[in-house]
Amino acid sequence: MKILIATDAWDPQTNGVVITLKNLGKQLINNKNEVYYITPKMFKTIPCPTYPEIRLSINIWPKINKIIKKIDPEVVHIATEGPIGFFTKKYCNKHNIKFTTSYHTKFPEYIYERIKIKLVENLAYKFLANFHKDAERTLVTTKSIKNELIYKGFIKNKLKVWTRGVDRSIFKKINGRSFDYKPPIYIYVGRVSVEKNLTEFLDLNIDGTKIVIGNGPMLDYLKKKYFNVLFLGKKDQFTIAKYLLESDVFVFPSKTDTFGVVVIEALAMGLPVAAFPVPGPLDIIGGTKIDVLDWDLKKSIKKALKVDKKDCINLAQKYTWENCAKIFTKQMYINQK
Known part of the structure; x- marks a missing residue:
């Protein structure tokens, strides 16, 4: 064919x-x-x-x-x-x-x-x-x-x-943390642009370390405004997998995505996802054991820290x-x- x-x-x-x-x-x-x-x-x-x-x-x-x-x-x-x-x-x-x-x-x-x-x-x-x-x-x-x-x-x-x-072949098992950032570690991976609503994440007053991986038109502006956030730029898929595995919560502040492949990639790594109850996150984790969606992103993050990583991995199994x-x-x- x-x-x-x-x-x-x-x-x-x-x-x-x-x-x-x-x-x-x-x-x-x-x-x-x-x-x-x-x-x-x-x-x-x-x-x-x-x-x-x-x-x-x-x-x-x-x-x-x-x-x-x-x-x-x-x-x-x-x-x-x-x-x-x-x-x-x-x-x-x-x-x-x-x-x-x-x-x-x-x-x-x-x-x-x-x-x-x-x-x-x-x-x-x-x-x-x-x-x-x-x-x-x-x-x-x-x-x-x-x-x-x-x-x-x-x-x-x-x-x-x-x-x-999810392409699970890119996920390499890493034992323990290989970097020394203050936990909990909150990570975002994706385009750094206005429609991704990153400021709602970066403005949060939460203890720990915020990491942003990705490029985009707002990167330079956000770097200057949020000097306490680690902006790592674009990384290859294996490096991204490493950071996902070693983080504590994946934060997905977008309200305009139609799905969010990176969300199920994070879940496949055992990483809980904090997000708003909007299309994409709502369809993937809404109503499940790991549903921590909340219109208050800070509350969503706090709830995500209590999620069992095994439940994240189990949910991601159906996405192939x-x-x-x-x-x-x-x-x-x-x-x-």
């Missing part, structure tokens, strides 16, 4: 979208499929305003026609709503090729966090609903996100929940990339030749 995945999100980004698509591809190949990607690396690109890590492709049409025609896929999945996604959709519609899409990112909320104009956020959702309406199915991360999108005008019967997984690929395979549309 030839499967084509079109995405505007790719290396050098290290976000949940890229992690998901790469691991999905590995599993699909393991299941004897041929997997092809159309990514920004195939085109000239410019940085996305306010989000320079995202490269916007600018010379796609008609080059993308030749790429898709040469691959001649039986399955087409459009993973993002950017230029590559748009022109892949255009090609499919023109040639009567059925396709699926996926919704990964709350870009309307990201825009609102920057310009604080509600009308623009609402218009962005109308654009997204229109983009996905031609898909046979649209894969979404959680039930909460599905319900939100129905309210925003997406077609209800086309929305299918598509969960995520094998299952992620299984759901994708069930929902993909096969065009008959």
Whole structure:
């Protein structure tokens, strides 16, 4: 089976979208499929305003026609709503090729966090609903996100929940602490930007050490403002796994993520997660033995310190990339030749 995945999100980004698509591809190949990607690396690109890590492709049409025609896929999945996604959709519609899409990112909320104009956020959702309406199915991360999108005008019967997984091969067992920070250690891993709501974590007056791993447009500003926080910048996955294993609480202050792959990675390391009761954390740990979600982040952290690490590991067991690929395979549309 030839499967084509079109995405505007790719290396050098290290976000949940890229992690998901790469691991999905590995599993699909393991299941004897041929997997092809159309990514920004195939085109000239410019940085996305306010989000320079995202490269916007600018010379796609008609080059993308030749790429898709040469691959001649039986399955087409459009993973993002950017230029590559748009022109892949255009090609499919023109040639009567059925396709699926996926919704990964709350870009309307990201825009609102920057310009604080509600009308623009609402218009962005109308654009997204229109983009996905031609898909046979649209894969979404959680039930909460599905319900939100129905309210925003997406077609209800086309929305299918598509969960995520953890690559446990990167987790190396480390006995005891290898660094000498004052405990408890509270850690955040991810993009350092306004939509991640980091200040609600960094403003907290709590005993111990706060660690932030990741890059982003707010990094320099936050470094200057929070001199008592350890900002470690971007790290490779093995170093991140080491810090997760040796920390006491993973703090996830974002209110705009659709899932949070890093949340289940932390849980797989036995690290309790403190977060707000919002989509993503609510779907993963809400109503479970390790549910410490609270609109007061400080209370959530205090409760997380009492969580049994074994319960975190047990909960994370159900999140596998094998299952992620299984759901994708069930929902993909096969065009008959």
